[in-house]
Every structure is written in C-alpha cells, then in structure tokens.
Amino acid sequence: MTIALLTDHYELTMLRAALQDGTADRRCVFEVFARRLPTGRRYGVVAGTGRLMDLVRDFRFPEEEVAHLRERGVVDDETAAWLSSYRFRGDIDGYAEGELYFPGSPILTVSGTFAECVILETLVLSVLNHDCAIAAAAARMVTAARGRPVIEMGSRRTHEEAAVASARASYLAGFEYTSNLAAGYRYGIPTAGTAAHAFTLLHDDEPAAFASQVAALGKQTTLLVDTYDISQGIRNAIAVAGPELRAIRLDSGDLSVLAQQSRELLNSLGATDTKIIVSGDLDEHAIAALAAEPVDMYGAGTAVVVGSGAPTAGLVYKLVEVEGRPVVKRSENKATVGGRKTAIRRHKPTGTAIEEIVVSQGVPDHRLGDRLLQHSYVVAGEPVALPTLEESRAHLRACLISIPWEGLKLSAGDPAVPVTVVPAV
Amino acid sequence: MTIALLTDHYELTMLRAALQDGTADRRCVFEVFARRLPTGRRYGVVAGTGRLMDLVRDFRFPEEEVAHLRERGVVDDETAAWLSSYRFRGDIDGYAEGELYFPGSPILTVSGTFAECVILETLVLSVLNHDCAIAAAAARMVTAARGRPVIEMGSRRTHEEAAVASARASYLAGFEYTSNLAAGYRYGIPTAGTAAHAFTLLHDDEPAAFASQVAALGKQTTLLVDTYDISQGIRNAIAVAGPELRAIRLDSGDLSVLAQQSRELLNSLGATDTKIIVSGDLDEHAIAALAAEPVDMYGAGTAVVVGSGAPTAGLVYKLVEVEGRPVVKRSENKATVGGRKTAIRRHKPTGTAIEEIVVSQGVPDHRLGDRLLQHSYVVAGEPVALPTLEESRAHLRACLISIPWEGLKLSAGDPAVPVTVVPAV
CATH class of the missing domain: 3.20.20.70 (Aldolase class I)
Known part of the structure; x- marks a missing residue:
C-alpha cells in the first residue's frame, strides 16, 4: 500500500512552501528523459508506463498517512489538508511502452499545477528507471538468442517486488516465460519451471x-x-x-x-x-557465445534482473516549463533545452529509422515516414485506455526491426538513432 | 499483497511431485550462504532478516490465488488443498541482522518438512539478496564518510518498493537519514529533504x-x-x-x-x-576522496540503491540435510559441505575477530572470546521477538569495529575474517 509515501521528503517541503507563497498553482510541465544511455548501450526501451499509470491513478494520501506526516512535522496543516484531497488532475503524455528511446527523447511529459506534478517525481522515476533498465537488458538478450526462447528466472536475485516488475519488463522485451508466479497472476505472463x-x-x-x-x-x-x-x-x-x-x-x-x-x-x-x-x-554476451551450440532455450537470471551492468536507467524528471515559459537549470550541460517537447521519429521509405526530432514549444515538420512518438496517458486526470502488454511487446519487436542494423550490436557504440533537440524560437 | 506468489513456479511443481511420491514430509534443512563475496569486497552485511520474518509470518495462499494456480495447471487438486492450509511450522535460525558474514557463513537455516521449506526459497533469497547488497554498499560509504552523516536519497533510481527496503538497509548500515517517506512511516527512520x-x-x-x-x-x-x-x-x-x-x-x-x-x-x-x-x-570512493574537504554531510543516491557495483549479494538457498543425512550437489565446488551448521566467531582478547568456525552436524569447541553467531528467528512456526532496527544498527557498528583494520579498506582484498567449514565426522 502506501503508494503516496513512495515519495521523497523534499517534494512535500517544496509543496508546503509553494502553497504558502502562492506559486503552487503555477502551470508547469515536467519532462522525463535520459541525458545519456548506460555505458555500451545503443538504445533504451520504454517500460513500466503501464504499471506507472495504475499507481498514479491510486496515488492518494490516506488519513493515517497524512496524520503521520503532520506529527513528524513534514507538513503543516494547510499542506496536510491539500494532500488529503489530492488526486492528479493534470495531463500525462509519453512514448508508448515498448518504444525505443535515446538521449534527449522526452519519454514522459507531466503537466498541471506545480503542486500536483512535483509530488509524482519519485514514483515516476522509480518505476521507469527500474523497468526501463530491465527491459533494455532483456531486449539485448533476446537479440542475442536469435529466435531461441528465453525464460526469466532471476526473482531470487532482486527485491521481491522488483522481481515481479522485472518479469513484466523482460516479457515486454520478448522473453517467453518467467519463473515468477506473481507475474503470472498479475499480468497473465506465461510461467514455467x-x-x-x-x-x-x-x-x-x-x-x-x-x-x-x-x-x-x-x-x-x-x-x-x-x-x-x-x-x-x-x-x-x-x-x-x-x-x-x-x-x-x-x-x-x-x-x-x-x-x-x-x-x-x-x-x-x-x-x-x-x-x-x-x-x-x-x-x-554468454547467450551470444552459445549461438552455434545445440541449445534450444536459455534461462536468464541474475543478469536480467540487475540490468546486466546497468541496474538503473538514469532517467531524470525535470521542470521544463512554467506558465508557458521554458526554464532550465543553467549550470547543466548547455545542450539542455527547456519547454514542452514534441517528438517524431523520421524513417527512410524502407522503414529504417534515421533520426528523432524533438521540438520545444512547437511541432516538427511532418513528412512521409515520420512517426509521432507521444501519446496521451492521462487527460485532465482521466486515464486513457492503454495498449495491452502483448501489444506493447509486439511494438518493441517492430521498433527493434526499424533501427539501423548496427543498433542491435552488443558492443559499445553511438545511439542507434540520433536525436536533434530544437529549442523554442 | 500476493506474498505467497513471490515464488518461483518450480517450487510448486517440486511440491506437487513430492506430495505425490511421499517425500514431501521428509525432514529437511536448507541453508542460505554466499559462495563468494562480490568482487572487491571484504565483508558482507546481514540485512533484511527482520523484513523477511514479517513476510514469512504472512506467507499464506489466499483462495483466489490457489484457484488461479489450479486453473493455470501449475498445481493439481492435492497440491492446491495443501497450499490452502499452508503456514510455516518449522524453525528458522540465523545470523543477527547487522552481523557481518563471509563466504561459507550459514547466515540463515530453515528447517522443517521439504514441502514447507522449499516454497520459501524465492522469498528468502529475494529479500536477503537485495537488502544485504544495499547494506554492504552503505556500510562502506559510512566508513568512507569518517563520522560525517550520510543521507540516503536514491529512491528514484530503483524500483519503488526496493527504494523503501534500501532506505531501511542503509539506515541499518549507519546512514543518518533517508529521503523516502514510506521508510519513515513503516520503520520510523528519520527522513529529510x-x-x-x-x-x-x-x-x-x-x-x-x-x-x-x-x-x-x-x-x-x-x-x-x-x-x-x-x-x-x-x-x-x-x-x-x-x-x-x-x-x-x-x-x-x-x-x-x-x-x-x-x-x-x-x-x-x-x-x-x-x-x-x-x-x-x-x-x-567519491566520499573518501572528499575526506579533506570542508564537507559536513553527504547525500548518496544511485550508488547505494544499486549496491555500488554489486546489486545482488549472490546468496543461495541450498538443501543441506535430509532426515539427518548431509546432502550436497556433487558437481559443485568440492569445498561445499552438507549438514546443518553451527557457527562461531573467534576473537582475540582485545576483541578483534580472527576466524569464523562453521561445524557441520556438531558444535565448535567454545573458547573464551568466542561468539555464537546464530539465533532463533522462528521456533515451531512461532516468531521469536527480534532486536529493533536501532539495536541491529548498533550491532553492525560494533561488528565493524571488531574486524581487523584492513577489513575496512575500500580496495579489493581477502575476506576480513577467514571461515573454516568443518565437515560432519
């Protein structure tokens, strides 16, 4: 339970100060993106958004938890009252689950008042940083297995609930089975053992x-x-x-x-x-090394649930727009661009992806073969129906076929698709 | 919820076959231990046992989950009936939370019928592999901080529930605060931000x-x-x-x-x-490099929640005894010893730990300065009162003082205390 407390203390102190000074209701846009991919990776995989939307829907502060925060001095009476009536009423847009991403891809955009958006930061990042890390590792294993089925059996090597999410993320990435019974129960994933x-x-x-x-x-x-x-x-x-x-x-x-x-x-x-x-x-790598051997199925455990060297995706949740004005932390990499982004992926007539164009406070020119990458997840607080896990799995399979062939190499290299971020005019 | 389904499929198929062939009631002993420490580490930290015991106490198969397993063909009617009335009635002994461990230390021993013990494997390992990994990384950071306080702020970089467990494990290891509000609520850990x-x-x-x-x-x-x-x-x-x-x-x-x-x-x-x-x-390492600078407090995020290079502790849950007879998988390392173990740690008169002695199916000679390392967690299905988190934290602090000084070095090296495993006579 306790979904709303899966939150960092500082989100509530910011909320408290913003409620007091009147800035809490400023219209804001927060963006989730990766500054870089983990070392050696050529793509990231969006995973966990389906799981996240269920959690956001249920993100409420029960009376007992509010009382606890009040007693501990984390919040004052005004903030406590605000939390008690909280539910997210803003908008969430983002890349589809199973979509690929690269440095600078705006994979999730959360818009609404500062107050209602800022308190989702930790939950959003926890879910996405974990699930994207597992899905990316799993997708590489599926590629390495060259059509032979892979079963996920790493539950014992990770936190008991992370195990269930890992089973889901690796199934999304193309694994055939999981050993985890809770994943079978919650998500209908085929289990084996x-x-x-x-x-x-x-x-x-x-x-x-x-x-x-x-x-x-x-x-x-x-x-x-x-x-x-x-x-x-x-x-x-x-x-x-x-x-x-x-x-x-x-x-x-x-x-x-x-x-x-x-x-x-x-x-x-x-x-x-x-x-x-x-x-x-x-x-x-071990799976790839067995390609020529008479093996019919692989079982992957530890490596997949710890992200095979990259246990977290390194995604950040940054405020990019306040009351329509782009904002950016100045001491960061100069390349960081504020403002709400719109993203398309450009393809050759053959279907091969060649570039991702991300435009701040505008819409990219739309040519034949371009694909809009963002979809609505939540509109004015109301969840939008999402693709099934099977559909997301098929989407990832198609995306992996669409990138240039060297993007699937296991060795280190540049991102498979370059991202151009165009600042607001 | 779904605690009992935080389990691998094969545990229930083994159960099913054992119920059918009559071996399910054989008295068994399972042992949790590490074959080796993660690369570069000189000690492990036992963490998560308190959390685990709460989960074991509540490990039941609700009707709806049993029906699901029956429908999916994971279990037959006999096994389904057995699961419906399951609760653990055996014994659990182990190292105290906050105790150090080394390769071969029997940190947890689960005894009872094969059936009642085998289905706890995944839950036991998930909790311990995660929490021990985080605590060991956190303990090294506390050492590196040389008395300056450290705050854990990595929730956003790990699965949302692993975040809460990470906050608990790093507090156990000597961190002063966490950013995670659920950890404050569930465990009374001081939060900050x-x-x-x-x-x-x-x-x-x-x-x-x-x-x-x-x-x-x-x-x-x-x-x-x-x-x-x-x-x-x-x-x-x-x-x-x-x-x-x-x-x-x-x-x-x-x-x-x-x-x-x-x-x-x-x-x-x-x-x-x-x-x-x-x-x-x-x-x-970054914390150690700041030792000479005018820093008053450190905030540690990603590195602690991903175990700083070792995201899982590599603990295994192995059957070591059946009906009083030691058993061991033959193709393993010859050093593996079957049988229920008893462990002591031997100390110099100054209090410095010099050796751990682990005896199969017997009790080590007890000398002045020896310390018995195992305590009862569960007796005949009944939980034993455990130390508080504060007490476990103090215990780890004392343990870290007791090991030879080179055991606290951050560089790679041998385990701080050698373990001698003595086979049954």
Whole structure:
C-alpha cells in the first residue's frame, strides 16, 4: 500500500512552501528523459508506463498517512489538508511502452499545477528507471538468442517486488516465460519451471527423483541433469522418461561443451527431439557465445534482473516549463533545452529509422515516414485506455526491426538513432 | 499483497511431485550462504532478516490465488488443498541482522518438512539478496564518510518498493537519514529533504525561491545553491536567511573545489556555522576522496540503491540435510559441505575477530572470546521477538569495529575474517 509515501521528503517541503507563497498553482510541465544511455548501450526501451499509470491513478494520501506526516512535522496543516484531497488532475503524455528511446527523447511529459506534478517525481522515476533498465537488458538478450526462447528466472536475485516488475519488463522485451508466479497472476505472463537440485537431493537417488517428477508432471517436463554426473543424469532421464522427454536442463559448468556432449548423448539414446535448456549466469554476451551450440532455450537470471551492468536507467524528471515559459537549470550541460517537447521519429521509405526530432514549444515538420512518438496517458486526470502488454511487446519487436542494423550490436557504440533537440524560437 | 506468489513456479511443481511420491514430509534443512563475496569486497552485511520474518509470518495462499494456480495447471487438486492450509511450522535460525558474514557463513537455516521449506526459497533469497547488497554498499560509504552523516536519497533510481527496503538497509548500515517517506512511516527512520532545482526554477528568481523556503521551513533549512551561479546562490542564500542558515547543498560540479570555495565564501559572509551538504553520484570512493574537504554531510543516491557495483549479494538457498543425512550437489565446488551448521566467531582478547568456525552436524569447541553467531528467528512456526532496527544498527557498528583494520579498506582484498567449514565426522 502506501503508494503516496513512495515519495521523497523534499517534494512535500517544496509543496508546503509553494502553497504558502502562492506559486503552487503555477502551470508547469515536467519532462522525463535520459541525458545519456548506460555505458555500451545503443538504445533504451520504454517500460513500466503501464504499471506507472495504475499507481498514479491510486496515488492518494490516506488519513493515517497524512496524520503521520503532520506529527513528524513534514507538513503543516494547510499542506496536510491539500494532500488529503489530492488526486492528479493534470495531463500525462509519453512514448508508448515498448518504444525505443535515446538521449534527449522526452519519454514522459507531466503537466498541471506545480503542486500536483512535483509530488509524482519519485514514483515516476522509480518505476521507469527500474523497468526501463530491465527491459533494455532483456531486449539485448533476446537479440542475442536469435529466435531461441528465453525464460526469466532471476526473482531470487532482486527485491521481491522488483522481481515481479522485472518479469513484466523482460516479457515486454520478448522473453517467453518467467519463473515468477506473481507475474503470472498479475499480468497473465506465461510461467514455467520444473525442479531444482534440491528435488534430486531429497530423493534416495536420481532415478527416483526423475521418476517422481515424470509421474507428477508427465513426459512434457524438463529434467535437471547436473546434480551428480551429467552423462549419467542424461542416461537416467531417458531411462525413466523415454525419448519422449521434452527437455533436459544444464545449470552449471562449461555450457558450450556440455550442450554439444549432451546433444550427442541424447541422440545416441534416440532422444533426438528432447530439447536442451541451459542456465547459469547467462547474460547477453554468454547467450551470444552459445549461438552455434545445440541449445534450444536459455534461462536468464541474475543478469536480467540487475540490468546486466546497468541496474538503473538514469532517467531524470525535470521542470521544463512554467506558465508557458521554458526554464532550465543553467549550470547543466548547455545542450539542455527547456519547454514542452514534441517528438517524431523520421524513417527512410524502407522503414529504417534515421533520426528523432524533438521540438520545444512547437511541432516538427511532418513528412512521409515520420512517426509521432507521444501519446496521451492521462487527460485532465482521466486515464486513457492503454495498449495491452502483448501489444506493447509486439511494438518493441517492430521498433527493434526499424533501427539501423548496427543498433542491435552488443558492443559499445553511438545511439542507434540520433536525436536533434530544437529549442523554442 | 500476493506474498505467497513471490515464488518461483518450480517450487510448486517440486511440491506437487513430492506430495505425490511421499517425500514431501521428509525432514529437511536448507541453508542460505554466499559462495563468494562480490568482487572487491571484504565483508558482507546481514540485512533484511527482520523484513523477511514479517513476510514469512504472512506467507499464506489466499483462495483466489490457489484457484488461479489450479486453473493455470501449475498445481493439481492435492497440491492446491495443501497450499490452502499452508503456514510455516518449522524453525528458522540465523545470523543477527547487522552481523557481518563471509563466504561459507550459514547466515540463515530453515528447517522443517521439504514441502514447507522449499516454497520459501524465492522469498528468502529475494529479500536477503537485495537488502544485504544495499547494506554492504552503505556500510562502506559510512566508513568512507569518517563520522560525517550520510543521507540516503536514491529512491528514484530503483524500483519503488526496493527504494523503501534500501532506505531501511542503509539506515541499518549507519546512514543518518533517508529521503523516502514510506521508510519513515513503516520503520520510523528519520527522513529529510528540503528542495530541488525545480523549486528555484518555479519562482521568478532565486532570492524569491529562497525567501519562500525560509518563510515556510525556517532558517534551520538547507538551500540548494547550484541552480544558476553557485557564488551568487550562496550570497543570495545568506542575504535571505542570514548567517543562521543551517546549510547549503551542492549537487553538481567538482565537489572538492566547490566545497572549498563555498566554505571560504560562507565564512567571508559571516556564515561560519552554515553547513555544506554535497550530493551527486557519490559512491564510497567519491566520499573518501572528499575526506579533506570542508564537507559536513553527504547525500548518496544511485550508488547505494544499486549496491555500488554489486546489486545482488549472490546468496543461495541450498538443501543441506535430509532426515539427518548431509546432502550436497556433487558437481559443485568440492569445498561445499552438507549438514546443518553451527557457527562461531573467534576473537582475540582485545576483541578483534580472527576466524569464523562453521561445524557441520556438531558444535565448535567454545573458547573464551568466542561468539555464537546464530539465533532463533522462528521456533515451531512461532516468531521469536527480534532486536529493533536501532539495536541491529548498533550491532553492525560494533561488528565493524571488531574486524581487523584492513577489513575496512575500500580496495579489493581477502575476506576480513577467514571461515573454516568443518565437515560432519
């Protein structure tokens, strides 16, 4: 619960001072963007906006929480009264979930009074910084897997609720399954999983464990064969389940060598249709390195839930316009441009994206092949119906096809699509 | 809610097979430990156990969630019935929150039937892997700060609920404040914060913003002086608030140079008691580099909530004993030892820790200066009263004093205290 307290203290002290001095009602525009991509990345992936809109809709200050803030001296009586009647009545526009972004892309724009917008800062950034980081890492893994399915199994390596959001973000990015049951329950994402080493260790021997699993789950299951000796594990698996066994899983060792040996052994046992699933500290580079091996599915855990080296997207939430006037912090990078932005992505006739044009307080020239990147999320406080997670997933797939091919390389390089930000005239 | 679904699919398929084959009731012991510390680290910090015990107490499968699992085919009728009546009735023992750990330390031991223990795996690991990672990073920052207070302000850079847990873990590690209001509400942690650049930009000019803030919050506030020109910002701050101003904050630029210049300017304006707070991408190394500068408080954000290079603690939950018999996955590191462990830490008469002794299925010789490291968390399903967060915080402070001095170095090195694991006879 406590959605409204997922907020930084300073937002309420700013609110308090602004209510007192009369600036709280000034019309403001806040913008979410990244100054740069994480080291080595060529694109970012917008993720979490669907989750965020549910949270914004429910962002209210219950009586008990207001009383707590009042007692602790965080707010005074006037601010407490204001919070008690708060709901967001402004507008939110932004890039679609599953859209790509680059440095300077205005991925979310929140407009309304200063007061109603400023107190959403932390929630907006927490959701987007987390989910975008996971989705970008996951998208690279999907590219590296070259069409082979990937299952997300990293829940245990991240905060228990971040795990659910990670499952959602990696499914958006093209993963096929998650191990996380809450993600299945909340978002309808397909879940998968069969057994851990503990299940084998629990039994008197490996054949007993395999027999039990097959009896309970059928031959369309995956047997984990590396608890003791892998070759013997595979022989035991086929002896118990027969060549109709759906899959074996390898979770340790040199997966490249083991996948080859396992394939040969399975084939020699007649189990030519039995799949090989590999897991164990796989990131996009490890997945890419297994491209030539007889692997049928990848399990990715730690690397995806920690963003594979970039655990946060580095997005910021900046005030860019007050009462129609562009504002900008002067000590920043000179390139920062104030004002509400409108963004389009320009494409070649072939469909390849070539440039993103972001115009402050205006609208870019619209040519054939241009695509408007911003959509309404909330209008005058009312949520707009959003695409489904499946639709967002398809959108990302299409976006990744649209960027120049070198944008999909795993190596470090420039952003796949350059962004030109045009200041207000 | 949905605590019980913060679980991996395979835990329920293992449960299903074990219920069917009769092994579900075998008495088991699962152990949480780290095979290694993150690169560069000399100790780990146990954090999150208090939070975990609340979740374990409430770990139940509501009817609607069981129905969902049944419909999706994750469980059969027998397993569904078992889940509906589930509550943990076993024992949990472990290291105190705030205790240090090293590779091989059995930081948590969960005992009971296979069925009741196996389904806690993901929840246990999610909480501990996250909170331990944050606490370890935060503890290094506190060491680097050499007694100067540190405020945690990283909520926006991590998942919204991970933010609350991060605030708790960094307070445990010795931070003085957090920006996160939910952490104040749930855990009683002191919160702090005053204003962002947006507050200055909202106003017609900087003096107007400062005057508003001082009018609302008094002179015991912190003015953010780097929105435009820092020197002018400091002059404006003192002109508005007088030399009684509590503090200024610098959030950008070369903090080393700026802190010196700001101190000189403040002194020249008679504001010799006005503090200087610095923030902006500070990690333990950046904090250490500011040791000689006139800085009074540090704000740490991104680095602490992403574990400063180690976003997950790498803890595992392994079955180590079945019906009194030690078990171990053979293909692992030979050093892995099965069986329930008992751990002590041995100290010199001066109080310095010199060794941790971990004995499988036995009790270490107890000498003068030895300290038993494990305590009861849950006995036969009943939670044991835990230390308060303040007590755990004091415990960590004492533990950090007890390790050899080189254990506190920020550079890479061996674990501060060696662990000897003695197999069962």
